[in-house]
Amino acid sequence: MLALAGSPAREAPAAATSDATVDAALAAGRSLYAFDCSVCHGPTGGGLEEARLAFPPEHRRCTRCHKPNNPVVMPLDRPFVDNDMFAIGTPPALHGAARDAAADGAPLAALARPEALFAYLRATMPRYDPGRETDLEYWLLTAHLLDMNGRAEAAREAVGAAVALGFTAP
Numbered sequence: 001m002l003a004l005a006g007s008p009a010r011e012a013p014a015a016a017t018s019d020a021t022v023d024a025a026l027a028a029g030r031s032l033y034a035f036d037c038s039v040c041h042g043p044t045g046g047g048l049e050e051a052r053l054a055f056p057p058e059h060r061r062c063t064r065c066h067k068p069n070n071p072v073v074m075p076l077d078r079p080f081v082d083n084d085m086f087a088i089g090t091p092p093a094l095h096g097a098a099r100d101a102a103a104d105g106a107p108l109a110a111l112a113r114p115e116a117l118f119a120y121l122r123a124t125m126p127r128y129d130p131g132r133e134t135d136l137e138y139w140l141l142t143a144h145l146l147d148m149n150g151r152a153e154a155a156r157e158a159v160g161a162a163v164a165l166g167f168t169a170p
């Protein structure tokens with residue numbers, strides 16, 4: 001379903017993207033997020049404090065295994081040495097409602113242009129294995145994060161870019 005089409009067109013005319021396609025792309029983005037991002041950023045983007053609650057109580061102290069001095073990037077398909085798990089850092093909340101703007105500033109997804117958010121995600125997330133998603137998937141994740149921040153028009157633009165890479169509503 002998420003296969004890549006040939007041309008890496010970056011921007012598609014937003015007006016040409018139907019509401020049904022936008023809904024399907026946002027649903028696909030939500031499910032990618034649930035698989036690859038919510039483990040650190042929380043199911044609704046509330047940050048590590050929310051993410052912790054999805055773990056059994058005895059696993060909530062992440063640094064017991066993901067030691068802060070361990071490497072940050074450690075793809076899961078490589079063998080782990082001495083049970084050294086990647087450091088997870090402090091995954092922030094991804095939307096304004098869950099974030100202390102005074103302490104942390106506004107979330108990137110509340111401010112950035114869609115292409116800038118896409119470029120950030122592709123270069124850095126998921127933090128232990130950046131670049132592991134396809135460009136099409138990064139656009140769907142971009143659309144989801146923009147939608148999470150109430151940016152409907154920007155989310156539609158990101159969906160347009162996913163459509164240009166071959167996304168079609170199922």
Ligand code: HEC
Pocket residue numbers: 035036039040051052055058059060061062063064065066076085088
């Ligand atoms: C008891 C040790 C332990 C604790 C505590 C622990 N982890 Fe892990 N974690 C692991 C191991 C081992 C793996 C690799 C599992 C695998 O290869 O599927 C892993 C994998 C992961 C992954 C990548 C795979 C995935 O499921 O997405 C993430 C992200 C992660 N942990 C985050 C966390 C967070 C966040 C916490 C704290 C809330 C935490 N872990 C607590 C041992 C631990």
Ligand code: HEC
Pocket residue numbers: 033036037038039040041087088089090091092093094106107108109121124125126127128141145
């Ligand atoms: C292993 C934990 C972990 C996983 C998994 C992870 N992130 Fe992150 N993320 C972080 C940390 C920590 C930061 C803070 C910046 C840094 O240290 O790189 C961050 C920062 C971000 C930011 C910038 C937040 C801001 O407003 O400044 C976004 C957006 C983001 N992540 C999205 C994602 C998406 C989308 C995924 C899934 C593809 C993902 N992250 C997976 C740990 C994680």
